[in-house]
Amino acid sequence: MEGFWYPEINRDLCVDCGLxxxxxxxxxxxxNIKRYNAPRIxxxxxxxxxxxxxxTSGGIHSMLALAMYKQNAYIGGAVYNEDHTxxxxxxxxxERLSEIRSSKxxxxxTTGVYKEIKRLLRDGQKVFFxxxxxxxHALYNVIGNKEYDNLITCDFICRGVNSPKVxxxxxxxxxxxxxxxxxxxKFKAKRWGWHNFSMRVNFSNGKxxxxxxxxxxxxxxxxxxxxxxxxxxxxxxxKGFPQKADITLADFWGIEKIDPAMDxxxxxxxxxxxxxxxLALFDLIKDDIVFKEYSMDDAKAGNPAIDSSLIPVSxxxxxxxxxxxxxxFEQVAKNFFPIPTYRRRIKSKIKQILRCVKQMMRIxxxxxxxxxxxxxxxxxxxxxxxxxxxxxxxxxLSKYVLIQMDxxxxxxIRKKLIxxxxxxxxxxxxxxxxxxxxxxxxIHDTFTVYAGSYIRITKGSHLILHGGFINENVQxxxxxxxEIGRECTIGRDVVIRSYDGHTIxxxxxxxxxxxKIGNHVWIGQGATILKGVTVGDGAIIAAGAIVTKDVPADTxxxxxxxxxxxxxxxxxx
Numbered sequence: 001m002e003g004f005w006y007p008e009i010n011r012d013l014c015v016d017c018g019l020x021x022x023x024x025x026x027x028x029x030x031x032n033i034k035r036y037n038a039p040r041i042x043x044x045x046x047x048x049x050x051x052x053x054x055x056t057s058g059g060i061h062s063m064l065a066l067a068m069y070k071q072n073a074y075i076g077g078a079v080y081n082e083d084h085t086x087x088x089x090x091x092x093x094x095e096r097l098s099e100i101r102s103s104k105x106x107x108x109x110t111t112g113v114y115k116e117i118k119r120l121l122r123d124g125q126k127v128f129f130x131x132x133x134x135x136x137h138a139l140y141n142v143i144g145n146k147e148y149d150n151l152i153t154c155d156f157i158c159r160g161v162n163s164p165k166v167x168x169x170x171x172x173x174x175x176x177x178x179x180x181x182x183x184x185x186k187f188k189a190k191r192w193g194w195h196n197f198s199m200r201v202n203f204s205n206g207k208x209x210x211x212x213x214x215x216x217x218x219x220x221x222x223x224x225x226x227x228x229x230x231x232x233x234x235x236x237x238x239k240g241f242p243q244k245a246d247i248t249l250a251d252f253w254g255i256e257k258i259d260p261a262m263d264x265x266x267x268x269x270x271x272x273x274x275x276x277x278x279l280a281l282f283d284l285i286k287d288d289i290v291f292k293e294y295s296m297d298d299a300k301a302g303n304p305a306i307d308s309s310l311i312p313v314s315x316x317x318x319x320x321x322x323x324x325x326x327x328x329f330e331q332v333a334k335n336f337f338p339i340p341t342y343r344r345r346i347k348s349k350i351k352q353i354l355r356c357v358k359q360m361m362r363i364x365x366x367x368x369x370x371x372x373x374x375x376x377x378x379x380x381x382x383x384x385x386x387x388x389x390x391x392x393x394x395x396x397l398s399k400y401v402l403i404q405m406d407x408x409x410x411x412x413i414r415k416k417l418i419x420x421x422x423x424x425x426x427x428x429x430x431x432x433x434x435x436x437x438x439x440x441x442x443i444h445d446t447f448t449v450y451a452g453s454y455i456r457i458t459k460g461s462h463l464i465l466h467g468g469f470i471n472e473n474v475q476x477x478x479x480x481x482x483e484i485g486r487e488c489t490i491g492r493d494v495v496i497r498s499y500d501g502h503t504i505x506x507x508x509x510x511x512x513x514x515x516k517i518g519n520h521v522w523i524g525q526g527a528t529i530l531k532g533v534t535v536g537d538g539a540i541i542a543a544g545a546i547v548t549k550d551v552p553a554d555t556x557x558x559x560x561x562x563x564x565x566x567x568x569x570x571x572x573x
Contacts, residue, residue, distance in 0.1 A: 002321050003165020004107055004230050025137035026237060032145045035242035037460070039272040040279065041299045043252045043262045044291035056103045056188050057251040058269030061130060063285040064154065064247065068128040069094045074120055076129035078108045080185060084171045085164045088113040088131060090120065100130075105187050105222065107161040107230055110135060114142040121148045128281075130154040132161065133238035136245045152277050155243060157250035157270070157303050160233030160310040162222055166324065170218045171201070173329040180205035193265040194251075217333040225337040226312045227320055235518060235537075236309040240462060240481060241296075246278030247271065254302025262292060270299055297410065301388065304414070304442075307462060311444055311486075356392050373399040389413040398422065400451065401431045409435035409457075415467070416446040423472065427451055439478075441465070445486060450474070458499050458512070466519070470494070477501075479512025485519035485537070489573060494523050498531040518553065522571055540571060 007020070021027055045058030052059040065075050069092075076090035077100035086108040089096070108131070120127050121143060129139060133155045143151075171182050180203035189200035192212055199216040201209040213219040221228060252270035256263040271291070273279045300306055316336060323332045380387055380395050386405050387395060394413040397403075398420035411417070420431035429452035435441065439457035445467025449455070452473040457463050463478045468488040476482060479499025490496075499512040513532035517523075521535050524543035529535070536553030546560040556565045 001325075002228070002231075003163040003168075005109055005164075023138065023141040025134050025141055026232070028141060029237075030137045030140035030145050030244050033140050033147065033244045035244060035246075035274040037242055038296060039241060039243070039248065039274045041294045041296055042271040042273070042282075042291050043255050043259065043294060044269050044271050044289050045262075045267060046289050048288070049266075051101075052266055053190055054098070055101055055267060057194070057249070057267045058289075059267065060269040060271055060285075060289065061154065061249055062097060062101050063288055064281055065097055065100070065128060066094070067281060067284045068126065068152070069097075071126055073126035073128050074117075075100060076113065076117065076127060076131070078104050078131070080104070081109075084168050084182065084185065085109065087111070088135070090116055090127065090129065103156070103187055105162055106164050106167050108132075108135075110138070114139055117151070118143045121151055124150065126150045126152075128152050128154065130156070132156070132158050133243060133245065133248075134158075134232075134236075136243075137238060140244060152247075152281055153245040154247045154249060155245035156248060157305050158233075158236070158238075159305045160226070160229035160236075163228045163230070166221070166228045166329075167218065169324060169329040169332075173217075174201055174209055175203070178203045178205070178207050178209065180207065190266065194267040195256075195265055215339055217330065217337070217339075220339060221333060221337045225314065226310050227314060227317050227336075229310050233310050234312065235485060237516065239305075239309060239464075240307045241272075241274075243272070243274050246275045247273055247282065250303055250306075252299070252302070254298075258294065258298050258301075259292065262290075270303065272299065297408070300410070300412070304412070307440075307464065308414075308442055308444055309466075311466070370399045373397070376401065387411050387413065391415065395419065398431070398451070400428055401433070403433045405435045406437045406439075408438045410440045411435070412440065412442045414442075414444045417443050418446070418448040420451050421448050422451045429472070436461075439463075443467075461499070461512070471525075479531070481514040482517075483515070484517045485521065487520040487573065488517060488523070489521075490523045491525040491527070491543070493526045495528040496523075497528070500531070520571075538570060540569060 044060050046052050046060065046063050048059065051062045055062060068075060074090045074092045076088060078086050079089055079099040081087055086104045086106045088108050088110045090113055117127050117129060117139060127150065136153050136155045175182055182201050183204050184202040186200040188197040189210060191198055191210055196212050198210050198212040199219055213223060250270040252268045255268050262268055271282065273282055320336050376397055380397065381393050386409055388410060391413065395417045401420040431449060431451050432454045434456045436457060436459040438460045439462065441457060441463045443465045447465045447467055448469035450470060450472045453470055455476045456478065458479045461478045462481045463476065464483040466484060466486040468486065470490040471492045473493045474490055475495045477497040477499050482496060482498050496515060498515040503511055515529060515531060516534040518535055518537035520538050523541040526543055527541045527545045529547045533547050533550060535551040538554040539551045540556040541547060542556060542558030545558045545562040547557065547562045551557050554569055555567050556569055557563060558565050
């Protein structure tokens with residue numbers, strides 16, 4: 001219904017070998033592919049002005065591809081099809097680079113490309129392949145979850161892939177309007193600069209459509225609504241670092257604040273080098289580019305999609321796709337994501353100011369006359385450089401909240417973080433947060449931590465919270481990564497622990513493994529979730545359960561160790 005491609009099994013031909021599951025990156029990450037724990041970060045752009053202007057950001061992908069063409073390599077990437085959908089290809093012809101260049105922002109059809117790359121590698125051919133992070137995992141799984149000296153991979157910071165159906169409906173609208181077939185499509189054209197990028201479509205009759213991101217219907221729907229990306233992109237399993245690709249690319253948004261000399265509004269690439277092979281290839285192009293090295297904090301400041309999944313801003317997805325089947329794109333767009341007029345922007349600004357006043361009143365009621373509480377709130381909202389947010393007053397905390405942030409730590413708050421909420425007003429229960437060196441917390445939506453809870457993020461680890469709450473006396477001990485989805489309710493005395501604290505002397509032992517808790521999960525009082533566990537959307541963890549294995553979506557589990565009690569359950573907050 002939504003126009004995405006999904007794998008289908010032909011039961012008449014299937015021999016139950018299980019190979020499709022073995023190579024599926026959603027079930028098995030390419031864990032044998034080792035990369036730098038922390039990538040090297042560069043801002044860069046090509047000296048070739050023509051390539052830079054024609055590229056999505058700074059033209060670095062094209063320079064890497066050109067260096068590989070000189071080695072007679074095959075280049076893999078995404079190209080438009082005749083029907084304006086997108087497919088992955090692998091081809092040795094340099095003349096196809098202009099087709100591969102620039103982001104497409106659609107799901108790409110990968111049928112046959114992994115098999116072709118596997119054949120080329122076995123034949124000794126060099127391959128440079130660029131795809132989404134999930135596609136890079138898939139490629140490595142298909143070729144045996146091992147390194148090939150003749151393969152270099154490149155991915156990008158992915159915000160999410162959009163529905164081919166939505167895009168072809170959008171192009172149909174433009175072709176009707178211009179009475180001709182679209183012959184060239186350029187997402188993020190730079191007619192009005194890189195920062196004010198635009199959608200450009202050229203037609204067979206010589207006419208051209210070009211509107212900036214604020215007035216093009218597809219961009220408004222993608223960037224402001226975010227409601228027609230592939231469902232899996234809202235809980236992406238391929239965020240964070242280390243990535244599996246040798247090189248990761250993106251726009252270096254925010255570079256003008258860090259180093260204005262690196263921004264001429266023509267596009268600047270964020271280059272994240274993840275391996276020795278990637279570094280060797282990057283070294284080959286240094287004479288042809290302008291580049292400077294920066295820190296991971298610099299990269300994250302303008303690129304939240306580095307470790308955060310896409311969040312929809314409304315819940316009208318089903319209505320949108322049903323309307324798309326009945327009405328022209330322009331009518332659907334007008335109803336579901338109208339162009340932001342000057343009057344709407346003023347209205348929005350007034351609402352924002354009123355929300356800030358409301359928030360201030362809540363803080364006044366919360367803190368009363370406590371000077372200690374006021375001092376903490378002022379410091380963490382306005383003075384602490386380790387708290388990053390575009391929201392006014394993003395954090396609210398009580399007098400009995402203690403926060404320790406060691407060297408190179410960061411709390412990124414997209415909505416609100418409420419710490420130390422008390423159920424009994426006179427309670428003096430401490431709420432403790434400890435971020436060890438090089439660790440991070442990312443809060444995507446409003447999250448509440450009740451009094452008495454203890455959150456510890458161990459060195460180099462990352463806690464990701466998508467909105468919800470943890471009740472009193474909850475412990476979260478985060479090693480590697482813990483991600484908690486939207487609308488989760490976590491009861492008293494729960495322990496979520498992805499870090500053991502001590503090492504067992506065994507060659508297969510790992511002291512920490514990621515925990516992923518899906519959306520709308522209910523965790524009962526006193527339950528324990530241990531390292532390496534994924535909990536599916538809508539699941540219920542019974543009180544006192546000890547969870548050591550993955551929990552399927554929409555199930556109840558209980559016991560020690562936890563086992564499935566009931567399937568296909570649904571619950572309401």
